[in-house]
Amino acid sequence: MSIKIRNRITIKILIVFLLLLVGLTFTLSTQLFAHTQEEEQRTQAQPIEEDSKTICLKQGKELFWEQEYDEAVKQLQKCIEQDPDNPEIYYYIAQAYFQQGQQSSLRAIKYFRQAYEVSDTAIEKYHQQIEDSPEEDHTNQYLQLAYIYEIRSLIPGVDEYQQALDIYQELLEERPYITSAYYHMGWIYYQQEKYQETIDVYLKYLEPGIKSDFVYYHLGLSYDKIGEKEKAGHYYNLILEEFPDTEFANRAKKELN
DSSP states (O other): OOHHHHHHHHHHHHHHHHHHHHHHHHHHHHHHHHHHHHHHHHOOSSOOOOOHHHHHHHHHHHHHHTTOHHHHHHHHHHHHHHOTTOHHHHHHHHHHHHHTOGGGHHHHHHHHHHHHHHHHHHHHHHHHHHHHOTTSOOHHHHHHHHHHHHHHTTSTTOOOHHHHHHHHHHHHHHOTTOHHHHHHHHHHHHHTTOHHHHHHHHHHHHTTSOOOHHHHHHHHHHHHHTTOHHHHHHHHHHHHHHOTTSHHHHHHHHHHO
């Protein structure tokens, strides 16, 4: 076999391997992003008037969730012109390309890599804002930092979950009303296979009467992992009662069978 042929095979294998890794990353992150969008609508650290950058990204996200991937990419690329240092824009472009299939997978990897690089700049920016004005309320900057660390940890070989957890825990000590922190902490603990911690913070998240098929499902899985089948069944059944026509209802049925 010639060196050129061997090199071509090696490159093809590498591309397939990268696609598998990115596929896993996007499966996990899409699940989180979808429910994070609901969380953004439910709770905000403080009221914020939407500017043109926020509106642009919001429109791009909506197109993505409507599975209008070509239009989402076009919209999000406009957002880059307005806000080139926002890593979330690059994440959504990467996901949109990935959802379009193998022919767009290399573009997806390109934007995913850019998201990581840009997130470094974003982290520096938020830390600088906090350092420059220590007397101001930086809740939103801290939430953004935690979210960046959380999402970056989906990249194979990167583990910054603890940085995210430290920020969420510190915020909750001062502002226990930020329920979204419990939501994200539960998801992180589940990724770390800390199932009792997952249960504890998700139950805290539900205390105000919040309902969430995502949270119920991961509570069910976590109780299953620690051998409490009856409690797991309770949360799977809650999904069927309160969210009967959702993807998580289908998953809950499989867990109950």
